[in-house]
Amino acid sequence: MREKNKIHLDGDIIFGGLFPMHEKGQGPNVKCGTIKKEKGIQRLEAMLFAIDRINADETILPGITIGLHILDTCSSDTFAxxxxxxxxxxxxxTIDMNDYVCDDGRTALQAPIKPVAGVIGAASSTVSIMVANILRLFKVRF
Incomplete structure (x- = not known):
C-alpha cells in the first residue's frame, strides 16, 4: 500500500523507517519541497534492498518475513x-469491534495495524532526539 509520504509492506515483524525524502517545504502550508536524491531516496532504497534480501533468503529468518512502514520527514523536525x-x-x-455491527447483523471486519518493532532513521540529530523521546514512551526502539 502506498500513500503520500508513506510506504507500507506487511510482514510478521514490522520495522519503521524515517527518512528525509523531500526538502523542507517553503511557506506555512507547504510541508514538503523537492525530492532529496542522495540523502533521502538512497537511504530509502537501501532499506528496501536490505529487507528484500533478508526476506528472499530463507536461511536468515526461516518462516519469518520482515515488513516495512516507511515515512518521509520532509527534512522538518515538526513534520517528522x-x-x-x-x-x-x-x-x-483500543476499539472493541464487537460494538460495531453491520446492517445484516454480522460483526464489522477490522484490518489490525501491526506495531513496529523498531525504527531506523532520521537523518538529523534534532529529528532523532524528538522522535526517540516520543517513541520511547511507547517502548518502540529507535
Missing part, C-alpha cells in the same frame, strides 16, 4: 514528529 505518530497507532488502537 507528526509522521512518527503513525508508528504508535497500533499501540493506541
Amino acid at each position: 514528529l507528526e509522521q512518527c505518530m503513525d508508528f504508535i497507532k497500533a499501540q493506541l488502537n
Whole structure:
C-alpha cells in the first residue's frame, strides 16, 4: 500500500523507517519541497534492498518475513514528529469491534495495524532526539 509520504509492506515483524525524502517545504502550508536524491531516496532504497534480501533468503529468518512502514520527514523536525505518530497507532488502537455491527447483523471486519518493532532513521540529530523521546514512551526502539 502506498500513500503520500508513506510506504507500507506487511510482514510478521514490522520495522519503521524515517527518512528525509523531500526538502523542507517553503511557506506555512507547504510541508514538503523537492525530492532529496542522495540523502533521502538512497537511504530509502537501501532499506528496501536490505529487507528484500533478508526476506528472499530463507536461511536468515526461516518462516519469518520482515515488513516495512516507511515515512518521509520532509527534512522538518515538526513534520517528522507528526509522521512518527503513525508508528504508535497500533499501540493506541483500543476499539472493541464487537460494538460495531453491520446492517445484516454480522460483526464489522477490522484490518489490525501491526506495531513496529523498531525504527531506523532520521537523518538529523534534532529529528532523532524528538522522535526517540516520543517513541520511547511507547517502548518502540529507535
